[in-house]
Amino acid sequence: MRGFDPRNYTGFLTVTLVCLFILYAPLIVVAVYSFNDSVSITRFTGVSLRWYADVFTGLEAAKFRAAAANSFSIAIMAAMAATAIATAAAVGMVRGGNFRGKPASFALISMPIMVPEIVTAVATLIFFSTIGFALGYLSILVAHIVFCIPFAYLPIAARLQGIEASFEEAAQDLYANRWRAFRYVLAPIMAPGIFSGFLLAFIISLDDFIITNFVKGAGVETLPTAIFGAVKQGIKPNIMALSTLLLLFSILIVTLSYLIGRSGNEKYQN
Amino acid sequence: MVTETKPPAVGIRSACKDYGSFTALRSVSFDISDNEFFTLLGPSGCGKTTLLRMIAGFEGITDGAIFLYGEEIENLPPDRRPVNTVFQNYSLFPHMDVAENVGFGLRMLGWTKGDIAARVKQMIALVKLEDFAHRRPAQLSGGQQQRVALARAMAPRPKVLLLDEPLSALDLKLRQNMREELKALQQETGITFIFVTHDQEEALSMSDRIAVMSAGEVQQIGSPEEIYEFPVNRFVADFIGDTNMLEAEVQQVGEGFVTCQIGDAQLTAVASQAVTQGQKGWLSIRPERLTIASDGLPATVEQTIYLGTDTQILARIEGGLNLRVRAQNDGARLAQGDCIFLNVADGAARFLVE
Numbered sequence: 001m002r003g004f005d006p007r008n009y010t011g012f013l014t015v016t017l018v019c020l021f022i023l024y025a026p027l028i029v030v031a032v033y034s035f036n037d038s039v040s041i042t043r044f045t046g047v048s049l050r051w052y053a054d055v056f057t058g059l060e061a062a063k064f065r066a067a068a069a070n071s072f073s074i075a076i077m078a079a080m081a082a083t084a085i086a087t088a089a090a091v092g093m094v095r096g097g098n099f100r101g102k103p104a105s106f107a108l109i110s111m112p113i114m115v116p117e118i119v120t121a122v123a124t125l126i127f128f129s130t131i132g133f134a135l136g137y138l139s140i141l142v143a144h145i146v147f148c149i150p151f152a153y154l155p156i157a158a159r160l161q162g163i164e165a166s167f168e169e170a171a172q173d174l175y176a177n178r179w180r181a182f183r184y185v186l187a188p189i190m191a192p193g194i195f196s197g198f199l200l201a202f203i204i205s206l207d208d209f210i211i212t213n214f215v216k217g218a219g220v221e222t223l224p225t226a227i228f229g230a231v232k233q234g235i236k237p238n239i240m241a242l243s244t245l246l247l248l249f250s251i252l253i254v255t256l257s258y259l260i261g262r263s264g265n266e267k268y269q270n
Numbered sequence: 271m272v273t274e275t276k277p278p279a280v281g282i283r284s285a286c287k288d289y290g291s292f293t294a295l296r297s298v299s300f301d302i303s304d305n306e307f308f309t310l311l312g313p314s315g316c317g318k319t320t321l322l323r324m325i326a327g328f329e330g331i332t333d334g335a336i337f338l339y340g341e342e343i344e345n346l347p348p349d350r351r352p353v354n355t356v357f358q359n360y361s362l363f364p365h366m367d368v369a370e371n372v373g374f375g376l377r378m379l380g381w382t383k384g385d386i387a388a389r390v391k392q393m394i395a396l397v398k399l400e401d402f403a404h405r406r407p408a409q410l411s412g413g414q415q416q417r418v419a420l421a422r423a424m425a426p427r428p429k430v431l432l433l434d435e436p437l438s439a440l441d442l443k444l445r446q447n448m449r450e451e452l453k454a455l456q457q458e459t460g461i462t463f464i465f466v467t468h469d470q471e472e473a474l475s476m477s478d479r480i481a482v483m484s485a486g487e488v489q490q491i492g493s494p495e496e497i498y499e500f501p502v503n504r505f506v507a508d509f510i511g512d513t514n515m516l517e518a519e520v521q522q523v524g525e526g527f528v529t530c531q532i533g534d535a536q537l538t539a540v541a542s543q544a545v546t547q548g549q550k551g552w553l554s555i556r557p558e559r560l561t562i563a564s565d566g567l568p569a570t571v572e573q574t575i576y577l578g579t580d581t582q583i584l585a586r587i588e589g590g591l592n593l594r595v596r597a598q599n600d601g602a603r604l605a606q607g608d609c610i611f612l613n614v615a616d617g618a619a620r621f622l623v624e
Contacts, residue, residue, distance in 0.1 A: 169326075173349075174378055175350075184374075
């Protein structure tokens with residue numbers, strides 16, 4: 001099958017490079033211009049860290065700090081809750097055998113990935129106003145927990161699928177009830193997947209704009225909505241610095257999530 | 271003397287297991303005695319592992335009952351059955367070291383730290399892994415992992431130890447050593463062992479009694495000698511050891527024996543059950559029970575295969591049937607085309623039905 005390796009096709013390299021360029025050029029522009037010494041966002045006049053300083057000490061620093069505090073606290077709590085729910089769901093789905101409604105359950109879990117985010121956003125907003133749930137910090141948190149579940153679920157379920165059922169059987173055989181078999185045997189072996197799922201959910205929550213923008217209510221901002229608000233008044237280079245920081249942080253977390261997932265797999269192959 | 275009637279270690283009563291339309295076990299009943307090395311032997315898919323898992327509690331029972339020393343256990347979850355399992359793939363907990371693995375059952379049973387430490391030490395010494403107590407399973411060889419699995423399963427002093435093809439992942443040499451060790455361990459500890467295997471050599475060499483299973487049913491239960499020497503049907507004779515299986519028809523029924531026509535010759539055989547004249551079946555003759563003699567069945571050597579201690583000879587008897595003969599190597603060599611006579615040892619031919 002060597003002839004079918006797409007790497008041998010003419011122009012493979014060119015197409016790849018063009019795609020990568022289209023995908024990443026805007027990010028690179030933002031990253032490069034965040035180090036611009038000028039107030040202009042189009043003319044590069046020299047290298048400087050002044051806009052990074054501005055993010056932390058400038059006029060909008062207080063606003064960014066509050067938004068960052070909201071973003072991180074919501075991301076941590078939403079990721080924890082989503083991870084707990086996703087872990088329970090994964091155990092049920094992967095270890096529960098072929099129960100009735102399994103495909104439906106899977107569809108339900110993956111819904112937030114399948115449904116266009118704007119639809120989820122509108123639906124969530126309507127839901128909150130129907131039940132009279134006040135929009136604000138708490139409504140963001142609840143919405144984030146819900147849409148983070150599938151992102152936490154995927155690595156956790158993948159990990160669990162790779163763990164032989166006989167570990168739990170061995171634990172139960174050695175007098176552990178179902179809970180203790182999970183607590184002392186399955187959970188520690190699943191840990192890399194759980195952590196990986198947590199990090200993914202965390203980063204998804206941290207980056208979310210659309211749903212957050214719909215359900216945040218007045219006065220509560222997260223980093224993405226704060227950046228969006230600032231951009232509406234004209235793009236200043238400090239936004240580029242802030243965006244670059246967020247980008248770096250995301251890359252760090254995603255890489256970490258990937259590495260943990262992978263190293264765990266190598267370590268715990270039976 | 272008053273003999274105390276101790277209930278059997280394990281009593282299986284009309285145990286059935288269905289998986290939807292597939293029947294894994296059809297009404298199996300037998301007893302396993304206290305302090306017995308009992309083997310469930312059969313090809314894959316015969317239901318032996320299902321039965322073991324039912325005793326352990328990993329599989330529910332469709333119908334029937336399972337008793338453990340007189341106590342009905344088939345509805346208890348695995349963690350409430352005082353039996354432990356040595357898994358085929360060992361299933362050692364990868365995040366725990368050897369000592370933690372061995373002590374896990376004791377910890378779950380609520381033993382004190384001191385008691386656990388003492389018992390773990392004793393068990394690790396029993397399987398000779400003193401130097402490896404703080405290694406993780408991934409840092410051990412297959413044979414060492416096997417010992418950890420044994421120590422872990424025996425540490426809580428189970429009433430019955432279940433072993434699910436525990437030797438199949440080991441290489442030949444190690445497997446042979448472990449057979450002797452397992453047997454010794456069983457005698458030392460006095461624990462009832464239920465051992466599942468598809469390897470008849472393993473079964474013959476270790477067991478006190480063997481249950482030969484096929485298609486969800488027990489075909490025969492007996493000592494290794496009984497199973498090998500006196501198979502009750504064609505399946506058992508075929509599955510255990512090597513045999514010449516010849517289609518035959520009963521010509522004459524005598525007192526405890528039958529006469530059958532094989533090729534041009536008449537052979538006297540022992541019937542495994544009551545048969546009638548004209549009944550069709552098989553004659554099973556073990557290759558090592560055929561000897562080359564100065565008279566008997568005339569045959570021609572078709573092929574010889576040198577096997578070290580023995581030679582296997584393929585001999586064609588008059589009438590065109592081929593028989594395998596296993597002769598000890600004593601210096602005399604046969605060549606293709608040699609004319610020989612075969613002598614069938616007394617009681618070596620066995621008439622079997624399906």
